[in-house]
Amino acid sequence: MISRLIFGILIINAIATGILNGKTNPNKIFVVVLDAGHGGKDSGNRGNGYYEKKIALNIALKVGAQLEKIPSIKVIYTRKKDVFVDLIERANIANKTDADLFVSIHCDAFTSSKAFGVGTFVLGLHENERNFKVAQKENSVIFLEENYEQKYDGFDPNDPQSVISLILMQETYLDQSINAASTIQKSFVNNLKRKDRSVKQAGFVVLKYTYMPSVLVETGFLTNKKEGAYLNSRQGQEQMSNAIAKAIVNYKNKLETTYSDNQIFSTEETIKTVKKLIKNDIFFRVQISASKKSVALKKYNFKGLDPIFSEKDGLIYRYFYGKTSSYQEARKLKRKARKNGYKSAFIVAFSNNKKVPLNSVIK
Numbered sequence: 001m002i003s004r005l006i007f008g009i010l011i012i013n014a015i016a017t018g019i020l021n022g023k024t025n026p027n028k029i030f031v032v033v034l035d036a037g038h039g040g041k042d043s044g045n046r047g048n049g050y051y052e053k054k055i056a057l058n059i060a061l062k063v064g065a066q067l068e069k070i071p072s073i074k075v076i077y078t079r080k081k082d083v084f085v086d087l088i089e090r091a092n093i094a095n096k097t098d099a100d101l102f103v104s105i106h107c108d109a110f111t112s113s114k115a116f117g118v119g120t121f122v123l124g125l126h127e128n129e130r131n132f133k134v135a136q137k138e139n140s141v142i143f144l145e146e147n148y149e150q151k152y153d154g155f156d157p158n159d160p161q162s163v164i165s166l167i168l169m170q171e172t173y174l175d176q177s178i179n180a181a182s183t184i185q186k187s188f189v190n191n192l193k194r195k196d197r198s199v200k201q202a203g204f205v206v207l208k209y210t211y212m213p214s215v216l217v218e219t220g221f222l223t224n225k226k227e228g229a230y231l232n233s234r235q236g237q238e239q240m241s242n243a244i245a246k247a248i249v250n251y252k253n254k255l256e257t258t259y260s261d262n263q264i265f266s267t268e269e270t271i272k273t274v275k276k277l278i279k280n281d282i283f284f285r286v287q288i289s290a291s292k293k294s295v296a297l298k299k300y301n302f303k304g305l306d307p308i309f310s311e312k313d314g315l316i317y318r319y320f321y322g323k324t325s326s327y328q329e330a331r332k333l334k335r336k337a338r339k340n341g342y343k344s345a346f347i348v349a350f351s352n353n354k355k356v357p358l359n360s361v362i363k
Contacts, residue, residue, distance in 0.1 A: 040084030047222030
């Protein structure tokens, strides 16, 4: 078990590398994962005969080409050619590289050919039926994957109630995700004068499993004849990629400015911060599920896992497995929970019995 002294050292390291509270160290390479939606056997939407998968890939590659010119930015692609990639694998690619930002690029579609404009999404509950339809369209890709029911723990893209569990893992990064999404959306509107369909929240599977700020961009409607032609053109793709690349750089710069203004601690200040965090009784639990229904905390209700804890947040009950002050032990608990069938289990940090961002206490 990690002693409080060693735990304090880990926190000092987190502060030194710019992890605390979402600030970014300007001396650290900024890793961006560009996710071109769809691909291979999944064409995406075919509005007006266009291929969403091709347009999304072209824009992603053009964004990457611009960002790769900047030495302080590293670009990772979930795909660089016309291949099918599982949604969860896209998230795994981002997680394995410890990315700072995940951007998934798509083209929208609607039953009415009059709909047009660009929108940017972060993970969250649907505010209206339209947001659900957008997420439903993108999430339906899982039906093309093998063993999708086991892989996504029974998630059903067609069931609005299924989406409740999607928001849990991204809660820690929601503010940063909204900040990134707003920066991208403003870039489209200010630089290209595109119709502003604003930043919205909806339940996208591809955003659920990422452990960093994540956004999904709907670059426009292929079902709109004029906008579809624009997105399918070289000029349209170059303009869209320019706007996204500028926004990512602006987002990075904002984080670094915040870091420079607020995160440069003297040794004495750092020690005070560590002592305060150590004093705050930090511990970890593994969140395994959430439901609108209250469930008795018995082993047989949670696939043999014990002990189980619960908390009520609004209308939702959240269920946690175990409690430990050691992050390494928490990782073991997470592995056991996933082995027992909770494939989406993840670690949650608490300080003084209140949830805190995991990356604020460990890295």
